[in-house]
Amino acid sequence: xxxxxxxxxxxxxxxxxxxxxxxxxxxxxxxxxxxxxxxxxxxxxxxxxxxxxxxxxxxxxxxxxxxxxxxxxxxxxxxxxxxxxxxxxxxxxxxxxxxxxxxxxxxxxxxxxxxxxxxxxxxxxxxxxxxxxxxxxxxxxxxxxxxxxxxxxxxxxxxxxxxxxxxxxxxxxxxxxxxxxxxxxxxxxxxxxxxxxxxxxxxxxxxxxxxxxxxxxxxxxxxxxxxxxxxxxxxxxxxxxxxxxxxxxxxxxxxxxxxxxxxxxxxxxxxxxxxxxxxxxxxxxxxxxxxxxxxxxxxxxxxxxxxxxxxxxxxxxxxxxxxxxxxxxxxxxxxxxxxxxxxxxxxxxxxxxxxxxxxxxxxxxxxxxxxxxxxxxxxxxxxxxxxxxxxxxxxxxxxxxxxxxxxxxxxxxxxxxxxxxxxxxxxxxxxxxxxxxxxxxxxxxxxxxxxxxxxxxxxxxxxxxxxxxxxxxxxxxxxxxxxxxxxxxxxxxxxxxxx
Amino acid sequence: xxxxxxxxxxxxxxxxxxxxxxxxxxxxxxxxxxxxxxxxxxxxxxxxxxxxxxxxxxxxxxxxxxxxxxxxxxxxxxxxxxxxxxxxxxxxxxxxxxxxxxxxxxxxxxxxxxxxxxxxxxxxxxxxxxxxxxxxxxxxxxxxxxxxxxxxxxxxxxxxxxxxxxxxxxxxxxxxxxxxxxxxxxxxxxxxxxxxxxxxxxxxxxxxxxxxxxxxxxxxxxxxxxxxxxxxxxxxxxxxxxxxxxxxxxxxxxxxxxxxxxxxxxxxxxxxxxxxxxxxxxxxxxxxxxxxxxxxxxxxxxxxxxxxxxxxxxxxxxxx
Numbered sequence: 164x165x166x167x168x169x170x171x172x173x174x175x176x177x178x179x180x181x182x183x184x185x186x187x188x189x190x191x192x193x194x195x196x197x198x199x200x201x202x203x204x205x206x207x208x209x210x211x212x213x214x215x216x217x218x219x220x221x222x223x224x225x226x227x228x229x230x231x232x233x234x235x236x237x238x239x240x241x242x243x244x245x246x247x248x249x250x251x252x253x254x255x256x257x258x259x260x261x262x263x264x265x266x267x268x269x270x271x272x273x274x275x276x277x278x279x280x281x282x283x284x285x286x287x288x289x290x291x292x293x294x295x296x297x298x299x300x301x302x303x304x305x306x307x308x309x310x311x312x313x314x315x316x317x318x319x320x321x322x323x324x325x326x327x328x329x330x331x332x333x334x335x336x337x338x339x340x341x342x343x344x345x346x347x348x349x350x351x352x353x354x355x356x357x358x359x360x361x362x363x364x365x366x367x368x369x370x371x372x373x374x375x376x377x378x379x380x381x382x383x384x385x386x387x388x389x390x391x392x393x394x395x396x397x398x399x400x401x402x403x404x405x406x407x408x409x410x411x412x413x414x415x416x417x418x419x420x421x422x423x424x425x426x427x428x429x430x431x432x433x434x435x436x437x438x439x440x441x442x443x444x445x446x447x448x449x450x451x452x453x454x455x456x457x458x459x460x461x462x463x464x465x466x467x468x469x470x471x472x473x474x475x476x477x478x479x480x481x482x483x484x485x486x487x488x489x490x491x492x493x494x495x496x497x498x499x500x501x502x503x504x505x506x507x508x509x510x511x512x513x514x515x516x517x518x519x520x521x522x523x524x525x526x527x528x529x530x531x532x533x534x535x536x537x538x539x540x541x542x543x544x545x546x547x548x549x550x551x552x553x554x555x556x557x558x559x560x561x562x563x564x565x566x567x568x569x570x571x572x573x574x575x576x577x578x579x580x581x582x583x584x585x586x587x588x589x590x591x592x593x594x595x596x597x598x599x600x601x602x603x604x605x606x607x608x609x610x611x612x613x614x615x616x617x618x619x620x621x622x623x624x625x626x627x628x629x630x631x632x633x634x635x636x637x638x639x640x641x642x643x644x645x646x647x648x649x650x651x652x653x654x655x656x657x658x659x660x661x662x
Numbered sequence: 663x664x665x666x667x668x669x670x671x672x673x674x675x676x677x678x679x680x681x682x683x684x685x686x687x688x689x690x691x692x693x694x695x696x697x698x699x700x701x702x703x704x705x706x707x708x709x710x711x712x713x714x715x716x717x718x719x720x721x722x723x724x725x726x727x728x729x730x731x732x733x734x735x736x737x738x739x740x741x742x743x744x745x746x747x748x749x750x751x752x753x754x755x756x757x758x759x760x761x762x763x764x765x766x767x768x769x770x771x772x773x774x775x776x777x778x779x780x781x782x783x784x785x786x787x788x789x790x791x792x793x794x795x796x797x798x799x800x801x802x803x804x805x806x807x808x809x810x811x812x813x814x815x816x817x818x819x820x821x822x823x824x825x826x827x828x829x830x831x832x833x834x835x836x837x838x839x840x841x842x843x844x845x846x847x848x849x850x851x852x853x854x855x856x857x858x859x860x861x862x863x864x865x866x867x868x869x870x871x872x873x874x875x876x877x878x879x880x881x882x883x884x885x886x887x888x889x890x891x892x893x894x895x896x897x898x899x900x901x902x903x904x905x906x907x908x909x910x911x912x913x914x915x916x917x918x919x920x921x922x923x924x925x926x927x928x929x930x931x932x933x934x935x936x937x938x939x940x941x942x943x944x945x946x947x948x949x950x951x952x953x954x955x956x957x958x959x960x961x962x963x964x965x966x967x968x969x970x971x972x973x974x975x976x977x978x979x980x981x982x
Contacts (some may be wrong), residue, residue, distance in 0.1 A: 199809035201886070206803045206815065209796035212856035217822050220833035227832065239840065286701065292694055302969045303702055306709070309907075309965045311915035313931045314954035318712040321947060324725040337730045342711065345728040345738075524705065529976070536977030585826040588917045592935070611828055611918075618832055619922050630832055637829040648824050 221641060228252070228634035231626065241631075251635035254626050261636070263605060264613035270511050271609055272583035274519040275526070280575060282523065283530030288564075290531065291538045301535065305528035312525060316592035319521050323357040358593065360513040361606045367513060512606035522589055526582075530575055537571030538564070577648060584644050587611035610640050710742050716752055716951035718744040723948035749948070756937075756952035775956065778933035783960075785850040785920075785929060786913040792855025793909040794902065800856075801864035802890055806876060823858050831919060838923055845926030854913060860905035863979050867898035903968045904975025914961055930957045 227233070231247040255261050290300055307315065324341030326334040334354040339345040344354040360367075511519065541564070549563050565572075590612050594603050603612050618633025626632065715723050722744055731741070757775040758768040770776060803809070804816060834853050835844075843849040871894060879889045895902060920929045928936065937953050965972065 195808060195810065198807060199811075202803040202807040202809035202812075205807065205886075206800040209800035209856040209861060210815070212792075212796060212853070213819075213822055213858070216834055216837070216853035217825055217827075217830055217856075218818075220830040220837070221825060223833035223836070224829055227836075237840075239836070289694065289698060289701075293691060293698070296695070298970065298973075300698055300702060301973060302966075304705055305969075305973060306962070306965070307705065309911055309961050310958040311917075311931055311934075311961070313915075313917055313934050314957045315708055315712075317934075317950055317954050318708045318715070321715065321725045321951075322708065322711060338726065339728055340726045342707075342728065345731070524708075527705070532973055532976050533979075581824060581826070585828050587828065588915075591917065614828060615918065630836075634832055637826070637832065640826055641829045644826055645824055 221638075224634045224641075225638055227630055228632075228638050230631040231629065233630045245631070247631065250626075251632050252639075254632065255635050255639065258627060260608070260627075261613060264608045264610050267515065267606065268584060268609040268611075271515065271519060271522075271586070272580055274511065274516075275522045275583045275586075276576065276579050278519070279523040279526055279579060280530060280572070283527055283534055283575075284572075286527070287531050287534035287538055288560075290535055297535075301532060304531050307525050308528040310525075312588040313592040315525070316521070316589060319517075320358065320593060323517055325356040325359050326354045327356070328359070355513060358514045358517050361604055362513060364511060364513050364516050512604075514604060515606050518590060518593065518607060521593075522583070522586065525589070526579065530579070533575055534568070534571060537568050541567045577651060580647065580651065581644060584647070585611050585640065587615065591615070610636065614640070712951050712955060714742040714744065716756075716948055716955050717748045717750065718752075718948050719746050719749045720946065720948060722746060723946070723951070725947060752948045752952040753956065756949045756956060759937075774933060774936075775930075775953070778928055778930045781847060781850075781927045782914055782929040782931075784847050786910045788847070788851035789854050789913040790906050790909045792851060793857045793860055794906060796856045797860035797864055797905060798890060798895065798902075801861045801868055802886065802894065804861070805865045805868035806886075819858050819861060828918070831922060834919075835922055845924050847924070847927055849923045850913065850920055850927070850929070853919075854909070857905065857909060857912075859908065859979070863901045863905055863975060864898060866978060867901040868894055871897055900971040900975040900978070903971050904979070907964060907968060907972050910964065911961060933957075 223239075227241070228251050229248060230241045230245045231250055233241045233245055286304065290297055293300070322342045324344070326332070326338055326340040326344055334344075334348075336348055339348050339354055341357070343357065348354050355367075545567070546559070546563065549559060554563060586609070590603060590607055590609060594607065603616070614633055614636040617628045617636060618630060620628060728741065758770070758773040759775070768774070804812065830853075838844060838849045838853070843852070875893055876889060879893055884892065914929075915931065916929075917931045917935070920927075920932055921935075925932070934953055934957050937950060
């Protein structure tokens with residue numbers, strides 16, 4: 164009896180519950196669907212604008228880049244006889260001017276991002292120590308950021324005025340030109356031509372600018388190897404610091420191979436470096452600095468020795484990856500300039516250095532404000548606890564502040580890299596000449612200005628201008644920026660502390 | 663509360679009189695403030711130089727005015743300010759485009775800068791209004807509503823952040839010219855009336871408003887739009903101001919897009935460019951500096967009005 168009664172009761176119960184559940188689910192689904200339509204209405208205005216004017220244009224730019232010699236597009240599709248396939252990309256990759264702009268852009272972005280972030284971090288740490296007047300300083304430091312670069316470019320141009328408009332004229336002490344030369348000569352430093360000087364800054368500092376504007380030798384394989392070594396050293400250090408070992412077996416094999424490949428190059432590089440120091444840096448100050456740097460590197464390696472011995476395969480495999488990347492970059496950097504080697508060793512040109520300085524001045528306030536917010540967000544109790552544990556000074560900064568600040572730093576790194584890679588206004592404003600022709604010096608030309616000159620600089624009469632060629636440049640820029648952002652995320656994202 | 667400058671424990675100072683310790687603390691801060699003041703002076707030098715030069719008479723205002731000047735601090739500070747009396751006419755001359763050599767006299771209304779200003783103001787305010795409307799609606803949907811494809815759409819928003827705006831200029835130029843908007847102020851407004859940054863910022867502020875307020879509003883018969891207008895927006899004024907000023911700055915300071923899309927309606931930046939590259943006349947640096955000051959003035963004034971909440975908004979945008 165009980166079983167008979169129980170059974171149907173159970174089944175009906177469960178039947179009812181499943182039916183109810185299904186109904187409930189359906190009702191929930193319908194409700195969500197109805198709500199969704201409402202939400203779509205809310206996001207529609209923003210998304211329509213974003214899709215039409217920011218997202219679809221990328222595909223359209225790619226489409227345009229398949230045509231050559233077009234400057235005005237009536238309708239949406241250019242005339243079919245101008246279709247050229249990937250011709251524009253081929254022209255692009257074979258163009259020395261383009262590669263020059265590409266490497267200038269990388270140098271510019273590296274300068275603005277690295278120096279800018281370090282300066283901002285220093286200033287934010289200072290500001291974090293004051294309570295009274297902090298808002299005042301913050302507001303004042305931010306001021307350059309709100310002003311237009313075209314307007315402030317004019318005043319910077321005045322302050323950077325050269326002592327003479329011709330390169331051959333000798334500087335006279337009573338004709339300094341702008342404010343900076345006036346101050347420089349006041350301190351007994353040599354006056355400079357600033358924005359007009361295309362010689363590398365290291366060349367100017369260590370070699371008195373003797374190497375000339377652009378050294379015009381044939382490809383110097385010795386120099387190529389030297390550059391390669393420098394690149395692999397830098398990349399090797401970066402990757403070795405950011406190393407992330409997960410698969411020991413693979414790392415061991417890679418590490419062995421990497422050592423075999425990398426050691427001869429490193430040995431050659433060290434030998435060449437010594438030779439080059441003697442030849443290139445023949446001033447006592449320059450060789451002193453280089454020797455101190457080398458000693459510092461040796462000391463750092465010595466400190467790291469236990470960790471290297473414990474995990475040599477990880478270090479070595481990372482180093483072999485670095486050799487690969489460094490070799491590709493260095494060889495590209497030399498060959499792409501069409502045999503015109505002006506050398507990474509001589510550094511960015513003085514005029515590029517001035518541009519970088521102005522750009523940093525302009526963006527510093529933004530970085531300071533965001534870093535300061537990140538710093539104040541770190542709770543004081545954590546600092547107290549660390550201090551009780553005996554952390555002090557640099558250890559406190561390196562082991563407490565930097566990890567806790569890493570999400571903010573990472574955010575700024577990505578944001579400022581993206582904006583530095585596409586900067587246009589400053590260079591455009593500084594190098595405006597009379598009329599419509601804007602001549603941009605060889606060592607200043609970056610991707611955005613090169614793109615502007617190619618796409619809008621006038622006409623579509625050759626293979627290296629017009630809308631098609633310009634679109635090819637921006638598609639390249641887009642892919643480059645996206646992949647750089649992804650690499651940054653892969654390389655650093657793991658090390659960012661989000662807790 | 664706790665001072666981080668001293669590495670010694672504070673317990674020792676706690677026993678001394680309060681006044682002495684506070685003076686001590688203040689004295690310890692003096693070098694820091696001195697350092698900050700020097701840094702601040704360096705940061706602001708271009709502005710001081712700009713304003714000083716814009717007030718100088720023609721003869722003093724040359725880029726190499728420092729030639730033959732002795733190198734001491736007194737002379738230098740003198741050079742930040744005109745010696746021969748302040749010449750305020752530079753501003754009106756710059757506004758009316760009244761160069762020494764051109765000989766053309768403009769009234770206020772047909773002066774070049776009046777046109778540039780009107781164009782820039784219309785474009786900037788149009789952009790700000792557009793951005794605020796679209797971003798508020800979208801931010802509210804992402805903060806408070808539950809809908810299909812929310813995550814995918816949000817990722818899409820994130821992805822559009824990495825698109826360089828240069829990449830969109832050429833296609834947009836074709837789109838705009840096909841819509842017949844070239845040399846029209848709408849070309850400077852419509853493409854920029856959506857901002858991912860503003861959506862993120864407003865969303866962040868909206869999410870920090872307690873859910874109970876929304877529910878209470880619903881009980882009182884307040885719809886979504888009513889809630890947005892009456893409760894959410896007033897509570898997120900920092901985000902609204904930040905978005906507004908950022909869009910204003912973006913529009914006011916942009917160069918490349920107005921240059922290619924609408925050269926027929928020059929904005930202030932283009933006007934300044936015309937001013938600088940006035941090839942046939944000898945550049946009059948005092949007028950150029952006055953023009954530059956006029957060009958940055960509206961932004962600086964707006965900035966000083968909203969600076970505290972603006973900086974608060976920017977600071978919040980950096981924290982996750």
